[in-house]
Amino acid sequence: MTTKIFNVAIVGCGIGRSHMTQGYLNNEDRFRVVAVCDLDPVRLDAVADEFGIARRTTRFDDLLAMDDLDVIDICTPPAIHYGQIMASLAAGKHVICEKPLVGTLREIDAVMAAEKVAGKLLMPIFQYRYGNSVQKAKAIIDAGIAGRPYVGTAETYWQRLPEYYAVPWRGKWATELGGVLMTHAIHLHDMLSYLMSPPAAIFGRIATRVHDIEVEDCASATLELQSGALASLTATLGAREEISRLHLAFENVTFESSHGPYNPGEDPWRIVPRDAETAARIDALLDGWTPVPPRFAGQVRDFYDALTGEAPLPVTTADARAALELIAGFYHSHRTRQEVRFPIDTGHPTYEGWIPVPQPTSNA
Ligand SMILES: NC(=O)c1ccc[n+]([C@@H]2O[C@H](COP(=O)([O-])OP(=O)(O)OC[C@H]3O[C@@H](n4cnc5c(N)ncnc54)[C@H](O)[C@@H]3O)[C@@H](O)[C@H]2O)c1
Incomplete structure (x- = not known):
């Protein structure tokens, strides 16, 4: 009580x-x-x-x-x-x-x-960490049943219409601090880290293809995770059908999230065990499962x-730091066309920020 x-x-x-x-x-x-x-x-x-x-x-x-x-x-x-x-x-x-x-x-x-x-x-x-299925997946992974992580994908296919950018702080580096990576895909990318481990390195590309805004509205990256697994991230604000989808292959279990764009942690997920023994271990673990309230x-x-x-x-400040580090690394990799390795600490060019500095125009 x-x-x-x-x-x-x-x-x-x-x-x-x-x-x-x-x-x-x-x-x-x-x-x-x-x-x-x-x-x-x-x-x-x-x-x-x-x-x-x-x-x-x-x-x-x-x-x-x-x-x-x-x-x-x-x-x-x-x-x-x-x-x-x-x-x-x-x-x-x-x-x-x-x-x-x-x-x-x-x-x-x-x-x-x-x-x-x-x-x-x-x-x-x-x-987005809340909801029955994402918490069941977390329990299966934490219990050691899923085994070693191999690969994962995180797809944030959302749609924002031009009216969305009528709110003055949106779409601008100084006030939104970033685009689809900062405001939208941050959730699914956090879920990937939560379930498969945070990233160790990234090659990232961003583009502004959907809206007339300063910040990116499309992004794609390939990651090496701290667990050794590989992952790919794709995000856009120009999807005609909105979905959020995580697809995670572990040694003994493959997980595919539900596709609800704003509640991908909820049922039903596809949880596919490699054999009957793994299925029985999952059943035993989830027997008497107490439902987890969704979202907030x-x-x-x-x-x-x-x-x-x-x-x-x-959720801790360290989790929020990892999410921002991923985005900082994403931008830096795009701008330098190089791999960025984590962590990002003092001395790294993005430690003080990632907002692009306008270049002075030359009269020459
Ligand atoms: N977790 C999620 O799923 C989720 C969804 C939407 C927005 N957000 C985040 O929530 C934040 C707000 O987004 P939003 O969509 O609600 O924006 P919004 O513009 O609709 O609302 C923000 C409100 O804050 C008020 N405000 C601005 N400066 C203020 C100040 N100094 N003191 C008091 N009030 C002030 C504005 O008047 C406005 O009403 C952003 O950081 C956004 O990324 C999170």
């Missing part, structure tokens, strides 16, 4: 509204959203009225001064995250933050240091267990 209920403020009423409907309303015995914040007063009032939240503000700093607030849930555009995370930790708040966590590897290292000083928890959002419902529930000390954080 849960007892302590944590008070939450949501900042940013776009995807922040989904954190409310999927995350907090499914965990009402664990969290209470007591405040909302958005620069846009119309959007703020609409969400606050819909969920009957009395405390509403257009000034983020007001949240920092609320003594009864335990958690600040940051759902603002990407380039805003770093400042709001650092201020929240300094004010003694626990933090949840949307992807991408921050805009450079230097910033994420500063966030990791601030987390330690504050002694508070920071959970980056990677809600599952991740927010597990955050509670971390706050109360019953379980480790389900």
Whole structure:
């Protein structure tokens, strides 16, 4: 039985509204959203009225001064995250933050240091890790039943229409920090790392072929993973049929995810064992399986267990760092036409950022 209920403020009423409907309303015995914040007063009032939240503000700093607030849930555009995370930790708040966590590897290292000083928890959002099938696959792999990983593919075939880019922060390096890799495929690429191990090296190519935007909307790469497995990534925002698909070949089991673009962790996955003995081991492991809530419902529930000390954080800043490292390496490989090996640390050309620097035009 849960007892302590944590008070939450949501900042940013776009995807922040989904954190409310999927995350907090499914965990009402664990969290209470007591405040909302958005620069846009119309959007703020609409969400606050819909969920009957009395405390509403257009000034983020007001949240920092609320003594009864335990958690600040940051759902603002990407380039805003770093400042709001650092201020929240300094004010003694626990933090949840949307992807991408921050805009450079230097910033994420500063966030990791601030987390330690504050002694508070920071959970980056990677809600695609939640859902029954992805968690069953994780359990089979972690139990050693799947055996050695061989190869994997991650396909993010999504569609965005021109109207999507009417929102001013989207499509621009300075405010979106990247394109399909940063904003969309980041989820499936995190799932691949989660199930098969993080990347050790990448050859990547990007292109802007679908929209009239600064950032990439198509990408493809070949990876060597830390486990020794090989993987390929493909992503576009120009697909006529939207799917997300992971296809993972291990020694004893092949997994193919469901194709729902925004919930590929949910049933049904194809889980194909090599023989009857492997099938029996999987059946025994999954006998009496407790369903895992999908997306934000599952991740927010597990955050509670971390706050109360019953379980480790389900997604960590290190996971968010790995996701950003992959993207930094992707861009650097494309620009240099070279393989990039991980980790990316101080001294690497992308450690301070990956936003292209405009070249001065020559009059000569
Ligand atoms: N996990 C997911 O599946 C998922 C889905 C969509 C978006 N996102 C991420 O969530 C973040 C927000 O995306 P969105 O689509 O909701 O964007 P959005 O533009 O629809 O909403 C962002 C809101 O933040 C508000 N805002 C901006 N600056 C602010 C500030 N300084 N203080 C308070 N409010 C401020 C804006 O007024 C706006 O209402 C992005 O980082 C995006 O990548 C994640």
